[in-house]
Amino acid sequence: MSIRCVFLDVDGTTVDSEPRNRRAIEEAARIGGHKIKPKDWDYLGGQGDNVIWSLISQIMPDFTEVFNTAASFERACLNAKLDRIHEINKIEEVFEAIDLFRRSGIKIAPVSNSITPDALASLEHAGYSREDFVFCLFRDDLAKKKLRAKPHPDPYQEALRMMNAALRQAADNAGEDFVDITPAECLVFEDSKTGVRSGLAAGMNVLRIAEENEPRLDEEEREQLLEGRDIARIL
Numbered sequence: 001m002s003i004r005c006v007f008l009d010v011d012g013t014t015v016d017s018e019p020r021n022r023r024a025i026e027e028a029a030r031i032g033g034h035k036i037k038p039k040d041w042d043y044l045g046g047q048g049d050n051v052i053w054s055l056i057s058q059i060m061p062d063f064t065e066v067f068n069t070a071a072s073f074e075r076a077c078l079n080a081k082l083d084r085i086h087e088i089n090k091i092e093e094v095f096e097a098i099d100l101f102r103r104s105g106i107k108i109a110p111v112s113n114s115i116t117p118d119a120l121a122s123l124e125h126a127g128y129s130r131e132d133f134v135f136c137l138f139r140d141d142l143a144k145k146k147l148r149a150k151p152h153p154d155p156y157q158e159a160l161r162m163m164n165a166a167l168r169q170a171a172d173n174a175g176e177d178f179v180d181i182t183p184a185e186c187l188v189f190e191d192s193k194t195g196v197r198s199g200l201a202a203g204m205n206v207l208r209i210a211e212e213n214e215p216r217l218d219e220e221e222r223e224q225l226l227e228g229r230d231i232a233r234i235l
Helices: 019-032 038-044 051-060 060-063 068-083 092-103 117-125 139-144 154-173 193-201 218-228
Strands: 005-008 107-110 185-188 205-208
Touching: 005 092, 005 154, 019 051, 019 068, 038 051, 051 060, 051 068, 068 117, 092 107, 107 154, 139 154, 154 185, 154 205, 185 193, 193 205
Parallel strands: 005 107, 005 185, 185 205
Antiparallel strands: none
16 A cells, blocks of 8 residues: 555544543533533534534524524634643644654645634644645635535545645646545544544545544444445555
8 A cells, every 4th residue: 555645634633632622512512501421422523513513403402592503603612622722732643653754755634624723723732833734624614615524525535636736736846747646545544433434435545543442443333434335444
């Protein structure tokens, strides 16, 4: 397997922010009168705050009396997250892997369901800068392009299109030839099943970063994620 570029999820993958995120979202949800239970994160994990608003509103219509739009809930979550920015740390193993990829000439870009202010603040607090990446692609960027967020393949398909465009332009400027990167030459780092589905659906190789005490996926879960596809695989 030849890898030419790496795409990174942010929360729970590149930065240790999931506990912070969950506490912030739970705090915002309580304001609306809803208590998120630990087991709820099995399906909420990796979803954007707008999707979480939609899911809560479906089971608790009164929630919209406090947060009448997804955007209002999203703002409350963002404020709570930024108030807790000090709770974020880099994930050292991923940080070291990124440094190794960079020194090996492999191009890197973060792709996240988080919105730009939150994702950039998290990356910066963990010690990253924009110069570390070819570009950043976040949920609000996707929305502007009328593309779907994870678990759909759109984020990683668009990331690959942007990567090829950027590298092709650089090669043209240098008078060099460039062969487009294929999905099979991409490696995706993800932690949530939502993100894994997105990477696999885009035909890319996916490395899932699981929590230390999290059980490995059983065969049934692996098959559900792979959805019968032969090209994609979980490493």
